[in-house]
Amino acid sequence: MSKINIEREEFIRVGTTLYKLVNQPRLNGGYVRKRIVWNNETLRQDYGKDYLATVPKYDGFCTVPNHVDYRPVVDKFLNLYEPIDHKPMEGDFPSVRSLVRHIFGEQYELGLDYLQLLYLHPVQKLPILLLVSEERNTGKTTFLNFLKALFQNNVTFNTNEDFRSQFNADWAGKLLIVVDEVLLSRREDSERLKNLSTTLSYKVEAKGKDRDEIAFFAKFVLCSNNEHLPVIIDAGETRYWVRKIKHLESDDTDFLQKLKAEIPAFLYFLTQRKLSTEKESRMWFNPKLLHTEALQRIIQSNRNRLEIEMSELILDIMASTGIDTFSFCLNDMLLLLTCTQVKAEKYQVRKVIQDCWKLQPAPNGLTYTTYRYDAFRECHYYPAKQVGRFYTISKEQLETL
Numbered sequence: 001m002s003k004i005n006i007e008r009e010e011f012i013r014v015g016t017t018l019y020k021l022v023n024q025p026r027l028n029g030g031y032v033r034k035r036i037v038w039n040n041e042t043l044r045q046d047y048g049k050d051y052l053a054t055v056p057k058y059d060g061f062c063t064v065p066n067h068v069d070y071r072p073v074v075d076k077f078l079n080l081y082e083p084i085d086h087k088p089m090e091g092d093f094p095s096v097r098s099l100v101r102h103i104f105g106e107q108y109e110l111g112l113d114y115l116q117l118l119y120l121h122p123v124q125k126l127p128i129l130l131l132v133s134e135e136r137n138t139g140k141t142t143f144l145n146f147l148k149a150l151f152q153n154n155v156t157f158n159t160n161e162d163f164r165s166q167f168n169a170d171w172a173g174k175l176l177i178v179v180d181e182v183l184l185s186r187r188e189d190s191e192r193l194k195n196l197s198t199t200l201s202y203k204v205e206a207k208g209k210d211r212d213e214i215a216f217f218a219k220f221v222l223c224s225n226n227e228h229l230p231v232i233i234d235a236g237e238t239r240y241w242v243r244k245i246k247h248l249e250s251d252d253t254d255f256l257q258k259l260k261a262e263i264p265a266f267l268y269f270l271t272q273r274k275l276s277t278e279k280e281s282r283m284w285f286n287p288k289l290l291h292t293e294a295l296q297r298i299i300q301s302n303r304n305r306l307e308i309e310m311s312e313l314i315l316d317i318m319a320s321t322g323i324d325t326f327s328f329c330l331n332d333m334l335l336l337l338t339c340t341q342v343k344a345e346k347y348q349v350r351k352v353i354q355d356c357w358k359l360q361p362a363p364n365g366l367t368y369t370t371y372r373y374d375a376f377r378e379c380h381y382y383p384a385k386q387v388g389r390f391y392t393i394s395k396e397q398l399e400t401l
Helices: 003-008 040-047 094-120 140-154 160-164 187-198 255-272 293-303 306-321 330-339 346-356 395-399
Strands: 010-014 017-025 031-037 060-062 077-079 128-132 155-158 176-179 201-204 212-215 219-224 240-244 325-328 366-373 381-388 391-394
Touching (some): 306 330, 306 381, 306 395, 325 330, 330 346
Parallel strands (some): 155 176
Antiparallel strands (some): 017 031
């Protein structure tokens, strides 16, 4: 192979594994830097036996995020966190300012704090930022694209299915995990999201590989057209910052390009600006500062969600066991809800059964068959005979509610 080709190709050895560094073309143009496991013998055949000695060697990988004083190698460990190539430069940033004002509104200074903490303190835990609006052309997606332009390869875009997938190696070492058009309506989605937003370490899974525990510092930014139930948020929850985004008055097709051009000036501003808040919680902000009407609307909608949870639970039992009618007492339902991580009080369950579903209990205490939950069974549900004044609901009734 010619000397020109040798200089163009790049290899590294990490631990005992050889990698080739390549620029993989992207569908929308540009490239993404990738490491491909390479073979020692192939390298010798292509470049000769002496070439391997010239390949840079590292003891292993690490993830040390820093946007101001980035180090590609830390104590002989190759830094997986990607550098951003913006050079802060004094100047004005009217387009960025108008976007941040549009997204954060009366919480503009808090919004600047959020972006400043992302830039200067990337390991600081921050609230889950949820942008909602049923209107079109609100600038939500533009804001996500701005974050991507700002922090480049340290931002990953995901779908709802990606979020639920157990193979999440793409999240390792990312600053921001972004989900556009989010609809994570399952209780387990909500619990996972909350746990990830505050955890300090995370077991990363890649297909065909062992689980590996890493430090986890990613922040979540979610967008949704559903203002009422994009995710399950319980009363008293302090990990979400929900903003209702208004319709954009103007539609500038070059706006994103203007934003990108102003990034150096905006980053310079962030390095000079004094934070308007001090750290008051594990997610920096005092939760009272982040409470919005949009958050309260989701919490209120979630209170009416119990009926949906109960309906979906019974339909799941019916689908799993092949029954068309389901019998239960209040305590049976409470037990099932608890097992599936749904919080509910007895009076709330009774209200759904009697007020929403208009069911009446059996006139006397009689023997009936209900179902219990067992996570270790393949079907998850098994029959249990009970005695009591039970309710009965059919599949047809549930499907017409």
